[in-house]
Amino acid sequence: MVEKIRNNTLYFDGCNTVELAERFGTPLFVYSQTDISKRFSEIRKCFIEGYPKNRVAYAAKAFCSLAMLKLVEKEGMCVDVVSGGELYTAIKAGFPAERIEFNGNNKSVEEIEMAVDYEIGRIIIDSLQELDLIEKVCIEKGKKMDVLFRITPGVKSDSHDYIVTGKKDSKFGVPLDDEVVLPYTKAAIDSEFVNFLGYHFHVGSQLFDNGSHLQAIDVILDLVRKVKDSFGYNITELNLGGGFGVRYRDEERKSFSYFLEPMMEKVCNAFKEIGIEIPAMVIEPGRSIVAEAGLSLYTVGSIKDIKGLRKYVSVDGGMTDNIRPALYGASYTGIIANKAEEPRNDTVTICGKCCESGDILLKDEKIANPEAGDIFAVFSTGAYGYSMSSNYNRNTIPGVVFLKDGEAEWAIKPQGFEDMIVNDMIPDSLK
Ligand code: LLP
DSSP: OOEEEETTEEEETTEEHHHHHHHHOSSEEEEEHHHHHHHHHHHIIIIITTOTTOEEEEEGGGSOOHHHHHHHHHTTOEEEEOSHHHHHHHHHTTOOGGGEEEOOSSOOHHHHHHHHHHTOSEEEEOSHHHHHHHHHHHHHHTOOEEEEEEEEOOOOOSSOGGGBOOSSSOSSSEEOOHHHHHHHHHHHHHOSSEEEEEEEOOOBSSBOOSHHHHHHHHHHHHHHHHHHHHHOOOOOEEEOOOOBOOOSSSOOOOOHHHHHHHHHHHHHHHHHHHTSOOOEEEEOOSHHHHTTTEEEEEEEEEEEEETTTEEEEEESOOTTTOOHHHHHOOOOOEEEGGGTTSOOOEEEEEEOSSSOTTOEEEEEEEESOOOTTOEEEEESOOSSSGGGOOOGGGOOOOEEEEEETTEEEEEEOOOOHHHHTTTOOOOGGGO
16 A cells, blocks of 8 residues: 555655645646556566566556656556557657557557557557558558457456447457458468467456456457467467456455466466467556556535535546546545544535536545645546546646655646647637
């Protein structure tokens, strides 16, 4: 745990959060580098040590910035990007191109050209048209790319409908249908312009049970057998996606080894039985790396006590920096950082400042008696908070501070009003 309580104050990665709020302003995201590195070490221990071909590609969508990707790069990991923007950020952060992997269900020609120009490590092909598109770009540029096919394994997983991706009815991946997958695999195997390595799946996000990953592996192994039997081709790589659940409130977080060990065992046993060399295995964790490493700090403003109904405590951010409660009904927990040891006997609803009744961050939460000017900290906001932030109501996007052992530095400056209107134009017709 990087959070500690000392002298009635919340500390995060050795830093006094109330002082951070004063020094850097609120709303503010703070990230513990120590916690992020700890997660990578946990994965390294159970997934890489003893399996030197395996790779971890951090899913940048969870939180992407120069500082974050620099840290991922320094940890020796790979990165999974899903857009030209994330790819650009990875390159600018100094990521060696061969450690970049590109996912996405509708990559544009420009994005594919960018990937081919940089000669990134892998393109994960998501649709039948994409193979043709990549071949065309490779022919033009005289290059050959390493590719995998993303398969929709047709398994169910237990999570919010919006973040379940492995079921048959999905916009992601090539449908698992022998008449579709096998001819495409053959085309990729025979292609002079791509080097087909294997398959990818991602079953969903915020999962606490390894069942759907294991089921998906069975489905993919079946395909591996068919590809060997039908085309005499040996798959050399399997990408098992991400989706490992984290603690937002009182969920019991499962260890990486709980997910990864049985997955690896299944793959290794099956490959031995099929009689082919154990493949390189890749995972794409996003949330499980950064969620709990992030904390949001807000300043309390207006307080409305609607007698007999509810007490609304407004903070200076909201759905523009954390859309997850409004979008998925996601539940968080938080405390008043400057009253960390005071009894939590007030039941309040923490709301944001957007003109939207659904802009509620925490509902009916027990906290210490709130007053304007208090610093309210929301835990586990490191994944899909900043990365899904918006300028709704022309609120500016908060800054991000990276912490390490009591030291704090800017990782992303807060957006200013000027930054927000930088691309606005007044058309001549209005002048
Ligand atoms: N790989 C692929 C192909 C994915 O689609 C995703 C997530 C990941 C890896 C990383 O999954 P993770 O380890 O973070 O669970 N905005 C939603 C989450 C969307 C996840 C989309 N794909 C949320 O805030 O819950």
